[in-house]
Amino acid sequence: MTVSHQQANRRSHSAGDHGFPWSHIAGYILSVVLTASALWLAVAHAGRPVWRLSAILSLASAQIFVQLFLFMHITESHGPRYHVLALVLAAVFTLTVVMGSIWIMSFNGTQAY
Amino acid sequence: MAVAQDTVERSVRNGVPLEYATADGELKIAGFWLFLSTDLLLFACLFSTYAILRTNTVGGPTGAQLFDIPGFTTETFALLTSSFTCGLATHEMRRGNRAALIAWLAVTVLLGLVFIGFELDEFISYATHGAAMQRSAFLSAFFTLVGTHGAHVSLGILWMLTVVYQLAVRGITAVTARKVFIVGLYWHFLDIVWVFIFTVVYLTGVLK
Amino acid sequence: MPVSPANLTGHFFVTGDPLIYGADASILLASAAVVFVLTYYKKWRWLWREWLTTVDHKKIGVMYLMAALLMLFRGGVDAILMRTQLMLPNMKFLAAEHYNQIFTTHGTIMILFMAMPLIFAMFNIAVPLQIGARDVAFPYLNAISFWLFFFGAMLLNLSFVIGGSPDAGWTSYPPLAGLGFDRGPGENFYLLALQVSGIGSMATGINFIVTILKMRAPGMTLTKMPLFTWSVLASSILIIYAFPALTAALALLLIDRVAGAHFFTMTQGGNAMMYVNLFWIWGHPEVYIVVLPAFGIFSEVFSTFSGKRIFGYTSMWLSLMTISVLSYFVWVHHFFTMGAGPDVNSFFAVASMAVAIPTGVKVFNWLFTMYRGRIRFTVPMLWALAFIPNFAIGGATGVMLAAAPADYQYHNSYFLIAHFHQVLIGGVVYGMLAGMYYWWPKMFGFKLNERLGRWGFWLFNIGFYVCFMPLYPLGLMGMTRRMYVYPAGLHWALLNLISTIGAYVMGIAFILIVIDVLYSIVRGERDVTGDPWNGRTLEWSLPSPAPHYNFARIPAVASRDAWWAMKEQRADDLNSGRQPEPLQPIHMPKNSGRPFILGVFFFVGGFGAVFGWYLLAALGFVGVLFALLSRALEYDTDYYISVEEIERTETALGRS
Ligand code: HEM
Ligand SMILES: [Cu+2]
Numbered sequence: 001m002t003v004s005h006q007q008a009n010r011r012s013h014s015a016g017d018h019g020f021p022w023s024h025i026a027g028y029i030l031s032v033v034l035t036a037s038a039l040w041l042a043v044a045h046a047g048r049p050v051w052r053l054s055a056i057l058s059l060a061s062a063q064i065f066v067q068l069f070l071f072m073h074i075t076e077s078h079g080p081r082y083h084v085l086a087l088v089l090a091a092v093f094t095l096t097v098v099m100g101s102i103w104i105m106s107f108n109g110t111q112a113y
Numbered sequence: 114m115a116v117a118q119d120t121v122e123r124s125v126r127n128g129v130p131l132e133y134a135t136a137d138g139e140l141k142i143a144g145f146w147l148f149l150s151t152d153l154l155l156f157a158c159l160f161s162t163y164a165i166l167r168t169n170t171v172g173g174p175t176g177a178q179l180f181d182i183p184g185f186t187t188e189t190f191a192l193l194t195s196s197f198t199c200g201l202a203t204h205e206m207r208r209g210n211r212a213a214l215i216a217w218l219a220v221t222v223l224l225g226l227v228f229i230g231f232e233l234d235e236f237i238s239y240a241t242h243g244a245a246m247q248r249s250a251f252l253s254a255f256f257t258l259v260g261t262h263g264a265h266v267s268l269g270i271l272w273m274l275t276v277v278y279q280l281a282v283r284g285i286t287a288v289t290a291r292k293v294f295i296v297g298l299y300w301h302f303l304d305i306v307w308v309f310i311f312t313v314v315y316l317t318g319v320l321k
Numbered sequence: 322m323p324v325s326p327a328n329l330t331g332h333f334f335v336t337g338d339p340l341i342y343g344a345d346a347s348i349l350l351a352s353a354a355v356v357f358v359l360t361y362y363k364k365w366r367w368l369w370r371e372w373l374t375t376v377d378h379k380k381i382g383v384m385y386l387m388a389a390l391l392m393l394f395r396g397g398v399d400a401i402l403m404r405t406q407l408m409l410p411n412m413k414f415l416a417a418e419h420y421n422q423i424f425t426t427h428g429t430i431m432i433l434f435m436a437m438p439l440i441f442a443m444f445n446i447a448v449p450l451q452i453g454a455r456d457v458a459f460p461y462l463n464a465i466s467f468w469l470f471f472f473g474a475m476l477l478n479l480s481f482v483i484g485g486s487p488d489a490g491w492t493s494y495p496p497l498a499g500l501g502f503d504r505g506p507g508e509n510f511y512l513l514a515l516q517v518s519g520i521g522s523m524a525t526g527i528n529f530i531v532t533i534l535k536m537r538a539p540g541m542t543l544t545k546m547p548l549f550t551w552s553v554l555a556s557s558i559l560i561i562y563a564f565p566a567l568t569a570a571l572a573l574l575l576i577d578r579v580a581g582a583h584f585f586t587m588t589q590g591g592n593a594m595m596y597v598n599l600f601w602i603w604g605h606p607e608v609y610i611v612v613l614p615a616f617g618i619f620s621e622v623f624s625t626f627s628g629k630r631i632f633g634y635t636s637m638w639l640s641l642m643t644i645s646v647l648s649y650f651v652w653v654h655h656f657f658t659m660g661a662g663p664d665v666n667s668f669f670a671v672a673s674m675a676v677a678i679p680t681g682v683k684v685f686n687w688l689f690t691m692y693r694g695r696i697r698f699t700v701p702m703l704w705a706l707a708f709i710p711n712f713a714i715g716g717a718t719g720v721m722l723a724a725a726p727a728d729y730q731y732h733n734s735y736f737l738i739a740h741f742h743q744v745l746i747g748g749v750v751y752g753m754l755a756g757m758y759y760w761w762p763k764m765f766g767f768k769l770n771e772r773l774g775r776w777g778f779w780l781f782n783i784g785f786y787v788c789f790m791p792l793y794p795l796g797l798m799g800m801t802r803r804m805y806v807y808p809a810g811l812h813w814a815l816l817n818l819i820s821t822i823g824a825y826v827m828g829i830a831f832i833l834i835v836i837d838v839l840y841s842i843v844r845g846e847r848d849v850t851g852d853p854w855n856g857r858t859l860e861w862s863l864p865s866p867a868p869h870y871n872f873a874r875i876p877a878v879a880s881r882d883a884w885w886a887m888k889e890q891r892a893d894d895l896n897s898g899r900q901p902e903p904l905q906p907i908h909m910p911k912n913s914g915r916p917f918i919l920g921v922f923f924f925v926g927g928f929g930a931v932f933g934w935y936l937l938a939a940l941g942f943v944g945v946l947f948a949l950l951s952r953a954l955e956y957d958t959d960y961y962i963s964v965e966e967i968e969r970t971e972t973a974l975g976r977s
Binding site for chain 2: 039
C-alpha cells in the first residue's frame with residue numbers, strides 16, 4: 001500500500017479539523033435552511049401538490065449530502081474508498097425497493113399511493 | 114502493545130486521525146459503514162410499507178388530522194442540532210480536547226433525550242385518543258416506522274453514554290477515538306433517516 | 322382452527338404422536354450420551370476452551386460444517402417422511418397437519434439452517450487462507466454469528482417437541498400465518514428463530530466483505546484473488562443488502578401477531594401481498610447467496626483437477642458481480658400470479674431471463690477449463706462434473722418458469738418443486754459437498770476415502786435423477802405442491818412411486834457419506850504435505866491443518882494462482898540460497914465465552930417471546946444488552962504470539 005497516498009487523502013481534512021469548525025457550522029446552517037424550506041413548501045398553498053412533493057423530496061435528498069460530506073467525513077479512508085461504493089449500491093437498492101414496491105403494489109393502476 | 118503504541122504515535126505525527134491509526138480501528142470503521150448500508154435497507158423496507166399502507170386509514174384518523182406541526186418541527190430541530198453537536202464532538206476529539214469532546218457528547222445526548230421525550234409524548238397522546246397501532250394499517254405502519262427510528266435513537270443514547278464513560282476513564286486513545294467516531298456515524302445516519310421521516314411521513318401527511 | 326391462548330401452555334409438550342415420542346426419546350438419549358462421553362473422558366474443559374469459546378475462523382468453520390450436516394440429516398428425514406406419504410395414492414402414513422408441519426420445517430431448515438451454515442463453513446474454512454490472512458476482520462463477531470445461527474436453529478428444532486412445529490410453509494405467507502388462522506406457537510418459533518439467525522448472517526456478510534477488501538496479502542490485487550474468494554464477496558454483498566428485507570418482513574408479521582397490528586391482516590386496511598413482496602425481495606437474492614459460493618468452489622475444483630488455470634478469469638468475476646446485482650431485480654418472478662399487471666410481470670420476466678446470460682458464460686468457461694486439461698476424476702471433481710448437467714436442466718426449466726404467462730400454468734406445481742430442487746441440490750449441495758471433500762484434508766489433516774466417496778457420489782446422483790425427474794411431468798399433469806394425499810386414477814401413482822424410491826436411494830447415499838467420514842477418521846490417508854491435490858491457491862501452501870495463526874510469514878503475492886507460481890519459483894529460490902525474512906510476533910484475538918452466552922440470551926429471549934412470556938423475553942433482552950455492554954468495556958481483547966513460540970510450532974509442523 002502506498003502510505004503517502006493515504007496520508008494525502010486525510011491531511012486535507014485533518015488540516016481543516018484543527019481550526020475553527022467552519023464546515024460543521026456551514027453544514028448546520030444548510031440543514032436548517034433546507035428543513036425550513038421543506039416545511040414552508042408543505043404548508044404553503046403555492047403550486048400543485050405533486051410538484052411540491054417532489055420538491056420536498058429533493059430537499060431531503062440534499063440533506064443526505066450535507067450529513068455525509070460535512071459531518072460524516074465520508075471522503076476519509078485507508079486505501080480505496082470501498083465504503084462509498086457500498087453506500088452507492090445501498091442507495092440504488094434502496095430506490096429499487098421503494099419504487100419497485102410501489103410499482104408492484106399499485107396493481108396496474110388500480111391502486112394509487 | 115509496544116508495536117501498536119508506535120504506530121499510533123507515528124500516525125498522529127503524520128496528521129492521521131487517531132481513530133484510523135490502528136489496523137483494528139480502520140477495519141471497524143469500514144465495517145460500520147457496511148452496517149449502516151444494511152440498516153438503510155431495513156428502513157427502505159419500512160418506508161415502502163408505510164408508502165403502501167398510508168392511505169389505508171379505514172375510517173380512523175388520518176395523518177393530516179393527527180400530526181402537530183409545531184410538535185414535529187421542534188422534534189426535527191432538536192435532532193438536527195444534535196447531529197451538529199455530535200459533529201463538533203468529533204472535531205474536538207481530533208484536536209485532542211477531551212473536556213470539550215465530552216461536553217459536546219453530553220449536549221448531543223440531552224438533545225437526543227428531548228427528541229425521544231417529544232416522540233413518546235406524541236405516541237402516548239395518539240394512543241390515548243383512539244389512534245393506537247391496532248386501529249388501522251396506516252397507524253401500524255406509522256408507529257413501526259417512526260418507532261424503529263426512535264428505538265435506534267434510544268440505543269444510540271445508551272451507547273453514547275458508555276462512550277462518554279470510557280472517555281472519562283481512559284482519555285482519548287486509538288480505541289476510544291474509534292468508538293467516538295463510530296457512534297458519531299451512527300448518530301448522523303439517524304439524522305438522515307429522520308429527515309426522510311419528517312418529509313415522507315409528516316410533511317407529506319400535512320401537505321395541502 | 323383457532324386455539325385459545327390458554328391452550329398454548331396446556332400443549333407445551335407436543336403429545337399424542339408416536340413420531341414425536343420417538344423424537345423425545347432420541348433427543349433425551351442423545352443428550353445423555355453426549356453428557357456421559359464428555360464427563361467420562363473429562364472433556365468438558367476441552368469443549369469449552371477449544372470450541373465453545375474459540376474465535377478461530379478454522380474452528381468456527383468446522384462447527385458450521387458439523388451443524389449443517391446435522392441439519393441436512395434432519396431436513397433429509399423430513400424429506401423421506403414426505404416422500405413416504407406420497408409414495409402411493411391415499412396413503413395414511415402422515416395426517417394433513419403433520420404433512421404441513423413437515424414440509425414447512427423441511428424447507429425452512431434446508432434453506433436457512435442447512436444451506437446457509439454450509440456456505441458459511443466454506444467461507445470460514447477457505448477465505449482467510451486463500452487471501453493470506455491470519456483471521457477474518459472481526460473474529461469475535463464471527464463467533465457471535467455462529468452462535469446466533471446455532472441457537473436460532475435450536476429454537477426452530479425445539480418446536481418439534483415443545484409447542485408444535487410451524488406449518489404455514491417455509492414462506493410463511495399471511496393471512497395463513499397470521500393470528501386469525503394460526504394461533505399456535507409454531508409460527509412464532511419460525512419468526513424468532515429466523516430473526517435470531519438472520520442477525521448472525523448479516524454480521525457474517527459484513528465480516529467477509531471487510532476481510533476480503535482489506536486483509537489480502539500484499540500483492541494480491543482484487544484481480545489476483547482466487548475465484549472462490551470472489552464468489553464469497555459477491556455472495557456477502559447480496560447478504561448485506563437482501564437480509565434486511567427478511568428482517569423487516571418477519572418483524573412486521575411478528576408485530577401483527579403479538580401486538581395486533583394490521584400490516585398483513587385481512588381487516589383494518591392490512592395488505593397481505595406486501596408481505597409476499599418483502600419476503601421475495603430477500604428470497605430471490607437468497608438463492609444466489611447460496612449458489613454463488615458453489616460456483617466459486619466449482620471454479621477451484623475444475624482448475625485444480627484439470628491442472629490448468631481457470632479459463633476466462635476476468636469474465637468469471639465479472640459474471641459473479643453481474644449476477645449479484647441482477648438478482649436484486651427479479652423478485653416478482655416468485656409471484657407473477659399475484660397479478661401485478663403486464664408491465665410489472667414483463668419487466669421482471671425479462672430481468673430473470675437475463676440472469677441466464679452470465680450463468681451461461683460461467684458454464685462455458687468451466688468447460689473450456691477442462692478442455693485439453695489433464696483431468697483427475699477425484700471425488701470433488703465428480704461432484705463438480707455432475708453439477709453441469711444438473712444446472713443445464715435447472716437453468717432451462719428456470720427460464721421456462723420465468724416466462725410470466727407460462728408460469729400461470731407451472732406455478733406452485735411439482736414442476737416448480739422439481740426445478741428448485743434441481744438447482745438447490747444440484748447446485749448448492751453438490752457444490753458444498755465438492756468443497757467439503759476438497760478442503761477436508763486442509764481442515765483435519767487427512768483425506769476422505771475416495772472409494773467410499775465415489776460410491777456415495779454415484780448413489781446420490783442416480784437417486785437424485787430418479788427422485789426428481791418424475792416430478793416435472795407430475796407437475797405438468799396437475800399435481801400441486803404441499804398436497805398431502807392424492808386419489809388413485811390420475812396416473813400419478815407410478816411416477817410418485819419412482820420418485821420415492823429415488824429419495825430412499827439418496828438417503829442411503831447420505832449414510833454412505835457419513836460412513837466415509839467415520840471410516841476416514843480412523844483409516845484415512847494422512848496429508849503430510851499440506852498440498853494433497855497439487856493445488857494452486859495459498860491455502861495449500863500451509864501445513865494441514867494450518868496452525869492457529871495460519872501464516873508464520875505473510876506471503877507476498879505476485880500473480881494469480883499464487884501457490885502454483887510459488888511452486889514453480891521455489892526451485893530457483895533454493896538455488897539462489899535466499900534466506901527467509903525474520904519472524905515477527907503475531908497479533909491474535911483472545912478467545913471469549915461471551916459470544917456463546919450472548920447466543921444463550923437470544924435463545925432465552927426468543928423462547929420467552931414465542932410463548933408470550935414477556936418476563937422471560939425481557940430477561941433475555943436485558944441479558945443481550947448486558948453482554949454487549951460488558952464487551953464494550955472490555956479492553957484486554959488480544960495478545961501476541963512470541964517469535965519463539967512460532968518457531969517451535971513451525972518446527973513441529975516440519976517447516977522452518
Ligand atoms: C435430499 C433430498 C430432498 C428431497 C427428497 C426433498 C423432497 C421435498 C419434498 C417432497 C417437498 C415437499 C413438496 C410439497 O409437498 O410441496 C420439498 C419441499 C421443499 N424442499 Fe426439498 N427435498 C430434498 C432436499 C432439499 C434441499 C437440499 C433443499 C434446499 C437447499 C430443499 C428445499 C425445499 C424447499 C424450500 C421446499 C418447499 C417447502 C414449502 O413448500 O414450504 N429440499 N422437498
Ligand atoms: Cu427467484
